[in-house]
Amino acid sequence: MAERGTSKVEVKVFAEKLFAAGREVGFDAMEAYVASRNLFRVGVFKSEIDSYTLAQSRGLSFRGLINGRMGYSFTENLSEDSVALLVDDARANAAVIDSEDPEEIFGGSPEATYADVCSFSPALEQVLAAEKIAWVKEVEQQAYGLDVRVSTVQVSLGNSSGETMLMNTKGLNLAHQGNFADGYVAAVVKEGEDTKSAYAFFSSRDFSRFDPVTLSKEAVDEAISLLGAESIESGQYPVLLRHDVAGEFLATFASSFSAEAVQKGLSLLKDKQGEQIMSSNVTIIDDPHLPERPNSAPFDAEGVATASKEVVAAGRLMTLLHNLKTAKKDGVNSTGNAYKMAFNAPVTVAPTNLYIQPGKRDYADLVAHIEHGLIIIAVQGTHSGANPVSGDFSLSAYGYLVQGGQVVRPVNQVTIAGNFFKMLSDVQEVGNDLHFKMGSIAAPSLLIGSLAVSGK
Amino acid sequence: MLAKPLLEDILLAGLSTGGDFAEVFVEDRFSTILSMIGGKVDSGVSGRDYGIGVRILKGTNYVYAYTNDYSRDNLIKVAKEAAAAISPETISRNITLSFMKDEPLHINPIRIYPHEIVKQDKVSLMARAYHAAKEYDPVISQVMVRYFDEDQKVQIANSLGLYVEDERVRTRTAITAIASKGPEKQSGTYAPGAHMGFEFYDNIKIEDYAQEAARIASTMIHAPYAPSGRIPVIIDNEFGGVIFHEACGHSLEATSVAKKTSVFADKLGEKIASSVVSAVDDGTIPNAWGSLNVDDEGHVSQRNLLIEAGVLKGYMVDLYNGRRMNVPATGNSRRQSYKFAPTSRMTNTFILPGSHTREEIIASTEYGLFARYMGGGSVNPATGEFNFAVNEGYMVRNGKLAEPVRGATLIGQGSDVLLKIDMVADNLACGQGMCGSISGSLPADVGQPTIRVSEMIVGGRKGDK
Numbered sequence: 031m032a033e034r035g036t037s038k039v040e041v042k043v044f045a046e047k048l049f050a051a052g053r054e055v056g057f058d059a060m061e062a063y064v065a066s067r068n069l070f071r072v073g074v075f076k077s078e079i080d081s082y083t084l085a086q087s088r089g090l091s092f093r094g095l096i097n098g099r100m101g102y103s104f105t106e107n108l109s110e111d112s113v114a115l116l117v118d119d120a121r122a123n124a125a126v127i128d129s130e131d132p133e134e135i136f137g138g139s140p141e142a143t144y145a146d147v148c149s150f151s152p153a154l155e156q157v158l159a160a161e162k163i164a165w166v167k168e169v170e171q172q173a174y175g176l177d178v179r180v181s182t183v184q185v186s187l188g189n190s191s192g193e194t195m196l197m198n199t200k201g202l203n204l205a206h207q208g209n210f211a212d213g214y215v216a217a218v219v220k221e222g223e224d225t226k227s228a229y230a231f232f233s234s235r236d237f238s239r240f241d242p243v244t245l246s247k248e249a250v251d252e253a254i255s256l257l258g259a260e261s262i263e264s265g266q267y268p269v270l271l272r273h274d275v276a277g278e279f280l281a282t283f284a285s286s287f288s289a290e291a292v293q294k295g296l297s298l299l300k301d302k303q304g305e306q307i308m309s310s311n312v313t314i315i316d317d318p319h320l321p322e323r324p325n326s327a328p329f330d331a332e333g334v335a336t337a338s339k340e341v342v343a344a345g346r347l348m349t350l351l352h353n354l355k356t357a358k359k360d361g362v363n364s365t366g367n368a369y370k371m372a373f374n375a376p377v378t379v380a381p382t383n384l385y386i387q388p389g390k391r392d393y394a395d396l397v398a399h400i401e402h403g404l405i406i407i408a409v410q411g412t413h414s415g416a417n418p419v420s421g422d423f424s425l426s427a428y429g430y431l432v433q434g435g436q437v438v439r440p441v442n443q444v445t446i447a448g449n450f451f452k453m454l455s456d457v458q459e460v461g462n463d464l465h466f467k468m469g470s471i472a473a474p475s476l477l478i479g480s481l482a483v484s485g486k
Numbered sequence: 487m488l489a490k491p492l493l494e495d496i497l498l499a500g501l502s503t504g505g506d507f508a509e510v511f512v513e514d515r516f517s518t519i520l521s522m523i524g525g526k527v528d529s530g531v532s533g534r535d536y537g538i539g540v541r542i543l544k545g546t547n548y549v550y551a552y553t554n555d556y557s558r559d560n561l562i563k564v565a566k567e568a569a570a571a572i573s574p575e576t577i578s579r580n581i582t583l584s585f586m587k588d589e590p591l592h593i594n595p596i597r598i599y600p601h602e603i604v605k606q607d608k609v610s611l612m613a614r615a616y617h618a619a620k621e622y623d624p625v626i627s628q629v630m631v632r633y634f635d636e637d638q639k640v641q642i643a644n645s646l647g648l649y650v651e652d653e654r655v656r657t658r659t660a661i662t663a664i665a666s667k668g669p670e671k672q673s674g675t676y677a678p679g680a681h682m683g684f685e686f687y688d689n690i691k692i693e694d695y696a697q698e699a700a701r702i703a704s705t706m707i708h709a710p711y712a713p714s715g716r717i718p719v720i721i722d723n724e725f726g727g728v729i730f731h732e733a734c735g736h737s738l739e740a741t742s743v744a745k746k747t748s749v750f751a752d753k754l755g756e757k758i759a760s761s762v763v764s765a766v767d768d769g770t771i772p773n774a775w776g777s778l779n780v781d782d783e784g785h786v787s788q789r790n791l792l793i794e795a796g797v798l799k800g801y802m803v804d805l806y807n808g809r810r811m812n813v814p815a816t817g818n819s820r821r822q823s824y825k826f827a828p829t830s831r832m833t834n835t836f837i838l839p840g841s842h843t844r845e846e847i848i849a850s851t852e853y854g855l856f857a858r859y860m861g862g863g864s865v866n867p868a869t870g871e872f873n874f875a876v877n878e879g880y881m882v883r884n885g886k887l888a889e890p891v892r893g894a895t896l897i898g899q900g901s902d903v904l905l906k907i908d909m910v911a912d913n914l915a916c917g918q919g920m921c922g923s924i925s926g927s928l929p930a931d932v933g934q935p936t937i938r939v940s941e942m943i944v945g946g947r948k949g950d951k
Contacts, residue, residue, distance in 0.1 A: 075745060078546055078547055079547050079548075079549075080546065080547070080548065081548065081550070081827070082547075082548065082549040082550065082571050083549075083550045083551065083552075083827065084549070084550075084551040084552075084564070084567055084568060084571065085551060085552045085553065085825065086552075086553045086554075086555065086564075087537065087552065087553065087554050087825065088554060088555070089535075089554075091533075101530065102529065102530065102531040102532075102533075103531070103532055103533050104531065104532075104533030104534070105533055105534045105536070106534065106535050106536045106537060106554045107514075107534055107536040107554065107556075112534070115534065116533075119532045119533065122530075122532075122604075122605050123520075123530035123531065123532060123605065124530075125605065125606075126520065126527050126530055126605045126606060126608075126609045127527050127528065127529070127530060128526045128527050129526045129527065129528035129529075130526070131528075159571065182745065182746070182747050182868070184745075216868075218747060218868045225749070225868060225869050225870075226868075226869060227866060227868035227869055261943070264714045264715060294523055294524070294628065294630075295627060295628040295664065295666075296628070296664070298669060298671070374531065374533055374535075375531065376521075376529040376531055410864055410866070410871070410872075410873045411862070411863055411864050411873035411874070411875065411895070413862055413864070414861040414862030414863050414864070414873075414874065414875040415861070415863075415873060415874075415875045415895045417671075417672075417673065419664065419671045419673060420670060420671045420672065420673075422893055424875070424893050424894065424895040424945050424946065425873065425895065425945075426871070426872075426873030426895060426897040426945070442871070443871075443897060443898070443899075443943055444897075444943075444945070445714070445873075445895050445897055445943070445945020445946075446945075447711075447714075447893065447895070447945055447946060482714070484714030484715065484943065484944070484945040484946060485943070486716065
């Protein structure tokens with residue numbers, strides 16, 4: 031898609047008009063936050079292109095302080111008549127706010143603290159649609175060729191580029207550009223009535239890293255390995271959470287580290303700073319400057335300079351994650367974790383790139399360590415079967431049974447249940463296999479001493 | 487909204503390389519979200535989503551493009567880029583479009599539009615809900631109330647001559663109560679909503695829903711963990727229908743049926759459920775949360791019979807997947823916004839009433855789990871494996887409800903569970919949910935009478951069987 035060359039100037043002119051209109055009705059400080067994005071995605075089914083998306087979108091979020099209260103509004107329509115709508119809506123929204131913890135429009139971090147984060151690869155923009163289509167078709171063909179039991183393959187590949195701009199009446203004027211590519215290979219295999227499926231996810235800024243052979247094999251091999259799965263006897267088992275599952279757990283319970291959740295009584299980590307909350311072999315880092323990740327940025331959603339931090343060091347809670355409002359309430363500095371779920375969402379708190387620091391043992395070594403236990407390679411229903419407030423979870427899961435350090439058979443139709451913090455206090459070993467596959471939260475494989483498994 | 491001549495030009499540009507179908511979807515949506523915690527409004531956001539989606543089909547190839555730069559030049563450019571992706575060569579042909587304006591039946595009459603109500607009145611409603619929940623029981627430590635309304639205007643035109651305008655007004659208020667005891671926390675949620683204006687809140691008493699959320703949380707904070715094992719499960723009416731939605735509904739959407747990735751593909755006329763099970767997807771219930779006047783392809787919404795006495799009778803089909811399946815669309819094509827291509831989705835999906843009563847079902851169960859309120863769940867459409875959280879559960883012993891239990895998860899296989907439903911009660915009710923799938927997150931009603939599944943895997947925390 032063609033760039034909108036004039037857009038930056040256009041947005042600045044629009045913001046100036048907006049600020050002028052806001053001043054007239056009594057806003058003291060105001061901010062315009064603009065996100066624009068171009069997107070391409072292609073999917074193939076039985077060598078036909080069955081989905082193909084081209085997109086350009088842009089949205090502006092306005093917020094401003096009036097009588098000490100912050101009002102929000104947004105639009106995707108940057109026409110002249112949106113100015114009055116934005117100002118009126120924000121004013122009406124501010125009028126009903128009665129939270130005593132005021133938000134602020136930020137004057138800026140010291141210039142030198144804004145890191146130079148490179149999130150844009152010009153080479154990725156040069157990859158032609160035809161190359162991407164050919165790539166997707168090749169992956170599909172590879173996957174079908176791997177095994178006669180492969181019944182359906184779906185492959186999707188996409189890339190997007192975008193820019194975030196933040197301008198306010200306190201003189202802050204920030205912009206950050208990025209691009210990224212990602213996708214998945216989904217394989218369904220059948221043997222008689224037995225159907226199993228598996229995914230291989232991938233993401234990078236470097237298209238040449240996506241290897242059709244490796245990715246198709248990853249999805250197909252895993253699906254085949256699950257054929258013939260059965261449940262197991264209920265009981266307490268040592269459990270190896272494969273890296274992607276460990277990452278999913280961390281993502282599900284990451285909100286516990288948000289100072290906002292703590293202040294609202296929605297986290298168990300209230301008054302836990304400095305205390306041992308997990309096993310001493312667990313260290314959790316939030317690093318907003320990782321070069322390969324799409325979320326990496328020099329500033330957060332309020333314009334505060336971002337920095338890497340240890341959230342948990344050797345099991346001890348070092349800091350909560352803060353934005354300006356939560357930091358003010360706790361009498362600390364913002365950790366640069368202000369976050370907007372979408373351009374038009376209110377400012378909350380979230381990690382940028384959160385991960386558990388990898389250990390030394392590789393995956394095979396961890397498996398060899400298990401006398402009689404389970405490897406969990408997928409959990410389902412984290413949005414319903416896990417409670418981020420209490421840490422409790424009970425999730426449908428599948429994987430493999432391990433005996434004497436060897437995988438003996440696939441296992442499904444089981445649930446694993448426990449409490450996230452108790453589970454992370456029972457981490458026996460941390461793997462060295464940290465991979466960010468999709469999303470911005472990841473972990474290496476974790477060997478858990480004992481977990482309740484329900485099956486037969 | 488776009489003028490008809492411009493719509494025609496976009497469609498013609500879309501067909502310029504040999505596509506056999508082109509469609510324009512224009513969306514202009516105003517929405518408001520207010521959130522209250524601890525009785526205080528801590529955020530209020532409102533605004534306008536605006537954009538245009540262009541879809542082009544050629545056989546079973548398709549391209550979707552969207553933009554919110556609505557200038558004529560850009561829209562024609564976007565349509566041409568999409569057309570170029572369908573085929574590189576421009577074909578000159580003579581196409582005349584003549585739009586037939588469809589006046590959809592307004593099955594969802596709106597009396598009070600969201601913009602006619604001042605924000606303070608919305609806040610007063612939230613405050614009523616907050617107080618009702620907070621004051622229910624001293625163990626309630628925190629209450630969150632989230633108010634939502636939207637007014638979505640859409641314009642849909644396609645190269646077959648269809649032209650439809652529609653307006654969808656919805657509102658919903660979600661109340662989450664949290665009960666605390668020492669370091670433990672349990673939550674209860676209730677979130678009534680409708681395809682209706684602010685008059686919805688004259689029809690319901692918000693306090694009742696808030697107290698119910700608080701009752702669930704305060705019951706669960708005192709409850710022990712559920713046991714594990716394979717036992718009979720009674721699933722109560724209303725939101726309990728999420729089991730059917732997840733375990734069966736998604737597998738009856740053409741999205742997976744057309745590609746034969748669904749366990750129910752090629753099974754029309756076959757017995758897929760126990761004979762006490764009949765089910766429908768009905769987008770025509772006036773003002774129901776998942777109802778539509780027309781779907782997002784402009785088709786008038788329908789009531790579709792899915793299962794009759796255990797026999798598979800129909801699927802939910804959109805135009806594109808209907809081409810693969812060689813069947814007409816059923817008014818189920820939906821999308822979250824212009825940022826998504828539409829596909830077959832559920833509207834209001836529920837199991838029809840049976841002949842028993844809830845009391846009879848409990849009385850005839852010697853030992854099992856009674857799932858009074860279900861949480862969300864998910865399903866793998868390829869394998870049919872699903873999971874659901876039980877938000878409020880009770881043990882059943884000797885035909886009577888016994889102690890409440892927390893933390894239970896129900897897992898199983900959709901096709902298997904449908905065959906194991908052995909009793910269906912007469913108390914059909916629906917609950918509101920947001921359903922996520924490839925065309926985004928959509929309002930959908932789930933529903934059922936109280937049902938019993940003869941055997942299901944319950945995953946709990948207690949290691950016993």
